Amino acid sequence: MIASAPDVDAMADAIAAGSPRALARGLTWVETGGPRAEALCARLYPRGGRAHVIGITGSPGGGKSTLVRALARVARARDRHVGIIAVDPSSPFSGGAILGDRIRMNDLALDPGVFIRSMATRGALGGLARATADAVDLMDAAGWDPIFVETVGVGQDEVDVMRLAETVIVVSVPGLGDDVQALKAGILEIADVHVVNKADRDGADRTQSDLRSMLHLLPHAEGAWLPPILPTVAAREEGIDAVVAALDAHRAALAASGDGEARRRRNARARVLQIAQGLLADAMTHGDGGEPAALVEDVARRALAPHAAARMLLTMARAPGLSPAGTPRSREDGT
């Protein structure tokens, strides 16, 4: 069942009023995706735009969760309400599920000034990046600020997720081989702040100088923000203040230079495109009447050229069966 417009209005109002229970339910809606989530987001999107959204990515085992926990504690000491979204594209768990790393956040989970959510929405309509961006919007509209978005890995999914952040922290650890560094290139390019965590380990200086060399290879416009490289030992809360200062400085620099404006546009462009591409993928997978399947069949037996089929798919993705008025599929009824 699709929620009626009054239901969506009531939910939007409750979320905007700051109800954590409403937020939790709304996040389940956006995790599932579909018309109900789209309607909810449409109502809450205009109310957001205030929170500092901070992405944290890097290699598995780099201590990202520990770093987020330490940063969240500083924000709490400033009396801010902290949102945390932990994104795991490969996990079958979702919603309220507590992932391994999350358990170590338990001290924060007891604090009503911290809202923690795991997202593991493989198969969500429109994809993981769509769902995560919508989740950030809901938290933002509900007044959580800052919002930390942490990913577990270093793949394309993670890069897409990071596009929704205002500030991106890339966490490195000493001792990674050159091969891995090279593969991480796509991630390094999106860093606004580099953190070398576990900096008490052997090779931390080397990792910092490697990062510095790599930064020199990236294009850098005159006067643009230069990502600092900051050593931390997050488990002992060492070096955290410098990271917090860098986050604040980055936000201030974006506002002062106009780069923040450009970034908002860039992120909006990427997001609109992702949603539209997700609608296509959903039309292909869940399209009614077997139409996409017939298209594919015709292409496979060479009775229809792939380009012509693609143009037909664009039409199908806009068809009523998949518009907000329709019912693409429902993976749950209530919650």
Add this chain to the structure above:
Amino acid sequence: MIASAPDVDAMADAIAAGSPRALARGLTWVETGGPRAEALCARLYPRGGRAHVIGITGSPGGGKSTLVRALARVARARDRHVGIIAVDPSSPFSGGAILGDRIRMNDLALDPGVFIRSMATRGALGGLARATADAVDLMDAAGWDPIFVETVGVGQDEVDVMRLAETVIVVSVPGLGDDVQALKAGILEIADVHVVNKADRDGADRTQSDLRSMLHLLPHAEGAWLPPILPTVAAREEGIDAVVAALDAHRAALAASGDGEARRRRNARARVLQIAQGLLADAMTHGDGGEPAALVEDVARRALAPHAAARMLLTMARAPGLSPAGTPRSREDGT
């Protein structure tokens, strides 16, 4: 200038008749993309479907080009006309450019029974996978068979490109760390044939047994093709016959089991979706009249919800300005 229909017809006929010069020009068309390429592909697509399309991917430095060269020599000895497409998503070179690895293919390049093409079409309308798939169709319609499609890296682009192959070879080399193996997981899953190249190196047995362990972790349906793990020293042409036999056996197994049918459908689905998503990306980047830019602006200042903007973009991607009748942009005039 968009080529007129008679021009496209003449080009299609010349390619189908086997003119290497026409094929080279047609490949430049599809590299650029746009209406002219789309029209050409529409005419040639029904004439293809015969070639054995073999994808080769794996870590950089694994000796993929050397392996392709060795496999091409065997095919030439069988009097087949061999097509080779070398795909480098990160390279700024394209068209007739000779990349580093290509130079080592020079002995083959002098053989009129071998057609070699480098594709490096970052920025091509519709993306690299679209352009590569179209290039394969042209070669296929021109009678080149087998067609080897070799990629340089192991990213998502490469996985997308591999989706157009009937048989995928993944090349591993001894001595890769566990981290890299894990990152390659997405590639390993698409392998039909595993080659451990440079098998005279220390650790080759270990690499083979690691691969075997990993294969056991992947789902495997009763009676389905089980990817063999084959050691080679491609530079000395050792182990090549076993790889050729595996390629033939895989093709025969696909035909016998009906899995080939399923794979053609799966590949067609992925390709149609990719083209449609590429049309969206092109509409966003090259859309006429500033409409997509205005959408993005409205989303960035929160006057329009991203989902609503995405639905508008779907309409724009179908607008005449970007349909086959229109003129999205022209990066070249003749050739």
